[in-house]
Amino acid sequence: MGIVVTVCMILILVMSVKNPMQARLADYQQKLAVLTLFGAVWNTCWYGMQHLGDFWGNAAFISGILIMYTSLPLLSSHGAFSLVKALHKKQPPQLNSIALVLLLLCAIIYTYTLILLQFD
Numbered sequence: 001m002g003i004v005v006t007v008c009m010i011l012i013l014v015m016s017v018k019n020p021m022q023a024r025l026a027d028y029q030q031k032l033a034v035l036t037l038f039g040a041v042w043n044t045c046w047y048g049m050q051h052l053g054d055f056w057g058n059a060a061f062i063s064g065i066l067i068m069y070t071s072l073p074l075l076s077s078h079g080a081f082s083l084v085k086a087l088h089k090k091q092p093p094q095l096n097s098i099a100l101v102l103l104l105l106c107a108i109i110y111t112y113t114l115i116l117l118q119f120d
Helices: 002-016 021-050 056-072 079-091 094-120
Strands: none
Touching: 002 021, 002 056, 002 094, 021 056, 056 079, 056 094
16 A cells, blocks of 8 residues: 555645646546555555554554645645645645645655565
8 A cells, every 4th residue: 555655645746846747637636636645544554553552553654644745736626626736725824734744754654665575
C-alpha cells in the first residue's frame, strides 16, 4: 500500500504546483483529487491510527493528513466538499505552501524506502 500512497502524494504535488503535466491532468483533476483524498483517509484512519508510535504509523498519519489538506483546493466548490473547501479558503495561503513542502518530504521518504526495499 506504500506504493499507492506514494502515487497519491506525487499526484497531489503534480496537480498543486504549476508544471507542464498540470494541463494533461486538468480534465481528470476532480476525480484524481477525490481518489487521493480517499487514499489519504485510508492511510490516516486505518494504518496510521493502528500503528501510532511506530515510525511508519506516524509517517502514515502525518502524510495522510497532509494529502487530505493539500487535496482540498483541487476539489470543485460545489457538492459534498463545498463546506470543507470554503473553510480551507479561510486559511492563509502560506499554510498550503508549507503543507506542500512537508508532503514533498514525505514523498521523498516513501520513495527512498520503496527503492531500498527493492534491493533487499
